[in-house]
Amino acid sequence: MFTEVMRYILDLGPTVMLPMVIILFSVCLGMKIGDAFKSGLHIGIGFVGIGLVIGLMLESIGPAAKAMAENFQIGLEVVDVGWPGSSPMTWASQMALVAIPVAIGVNILMLIARLTRVVNVDIWNIWHMTFTGAFVHIATGSYWLGILGVMIHAAFVYKLGDWFSRDTRNFFQLEGIAVPHGTSAYMGPIAVLVDTLIEKTPGLRRIHFSADDVQKRFGAFGEPVTVGFIMGIVIGLLAHYDLKGVLQLGVKTGAVMLLMPRVIKPIMDGLNPIAKHARKRLQAKFGGQEFLIGLDPALLLGQTSVVSASLLFIPLTLLVAVLLPGNKVLPFGDLATIGFFVAMAVAVHQGNLFRTLISGILIMSITLWIATQTIGLHTQLAANAGALKAGGQVASMDQGGSPLTYLLIQLLTWQNVTALVVIGAVYGLGVVLTWRRARQPDAAQPDANVPLSESPSITK
Secondary structure (H helix, E strand, C coil): CHHHHHHHHHHHCCCHHHHHHHHHHHCCCCCCCCHHHHHHHHHHHHHHHHHHHHHHHHHHHHHHHHHHHHCCCCCCCCEHHHHHHHHHHHHCCCCCHHHHHHHHHCCCCCCCCCCCCEEECCCCCCCCCCCHHHHHHHHHCCCHHHHHHHHHHHHHHHHHHCCCCHHHHHHHCCCCECCCCCHHHCHHHHHHHHHHHHCCCHHHCCCCCHHHHHHHHHHHCCCHHHHHHHHHHHHHCCCCHHHHHHHHHHHHHHHHHHHHHHHHHHHHHEEEEHHHHHHHHHHHHHHCCCCEEECCHHHHHHHHHHHHHHHHHHHHHHHHHHCCCCCCECCCCCHHCCHHHHHHHHHHHHCHHHHHEEEEEHHHHHHHHHHHCCCHHHHHHHHHHCCCCCCCCCCCCCCCHHHHHHHHHHHHHHHHHHHHHHHHHHHHHHHHHHHHHCCCCCCCCCCCCCHHHCCHHHCC
16 A cells, blocks of 8 residues: 555656645644745746756757767667656655665654755655665675665765855855765766866966857847757757758757756745745754755756856767767757756856866766766666666666765676776765865855846846
């Protein structure tokens, strides 16, 4: 009975499940039921809007990316199913039902021990932690080690939420919010490593251009909607579309640039009163301790520089896939949500698209290489879920290409010691630098953007 109830709740999806959890969370903290319901409904509507815009990208850019791969004879064997394909497989795994209470338990213990300030209410995205547990279970054959994998992933990303809270506050203007999930969180340390190296490189550290710089220099032709249109035109031409197809793709990518920040606004309208009330009540109850509400990285996608980087990295990711030695994965399912991979990098680099370009290429290279190494595990996960065609193979960039998951598997199996040492050294250094960066005094950030609620792209 319990299993059936949990399956039913999970099948509701994030657009229903997340508002329900947030409403219950708000009421438990003493918020009026009417206000909690209104805020939760706004959040659900915002996520529906995000889904529609991402769906538009999947329907338009997905086929274009596939056509580009065919035109340039990209011989990559395994298609990236993306998070839309990976998450249902994960929820169907043996690790799924136990992962939610385990992840919540880790959060509570860390809050009691004051090891984190993140109060995670985004239950849906526990699938990321579940994915790690499922992979560890398959790789080692041990269910208990799989649970350990869930615990380690949970503890680590809650700390990432703490360490990047300054970025979510100052750059994205998300007061009292943390993003302890997904590729945005675990790829952040790579961006910190790149930023540190650039700062120590004379010449490179002086190079700066951002979406705002483009708009100021080119006027109407530099506005996000125009840039999106031009990027769509370029992608359409590379896909060898006819004139009609090229123009239609251009308009659709321009629409993405315009609509994505606007569909984020209902989420912010719902979150602001909840976050303020939650912080006030929790701080009063726990002696003034500051808390952060852990939420979905989709909140980061409305920032103009993130949307620009997302569109820029669609063709770039395909190029990286072609040039990366040993890669077997054709980016597809995650192309529409490529912004998740670089969102935190954009914040770390303060909107500097030059630095984001460098760290993004490194992020995509590591992601695709790891995704190639985990094809066997991912295929087994799909087979266990009954989602595998005879003789087929699957892979994913999101989670399937996670350094955290891969390093944990290698530590437990020692199948590829060289990869463990190399990736462990690079990623470990990034994590150490991220920890040190978070400990530095909070300084004013002149390049921080105006709040989303005051952004011209929303209020127009």
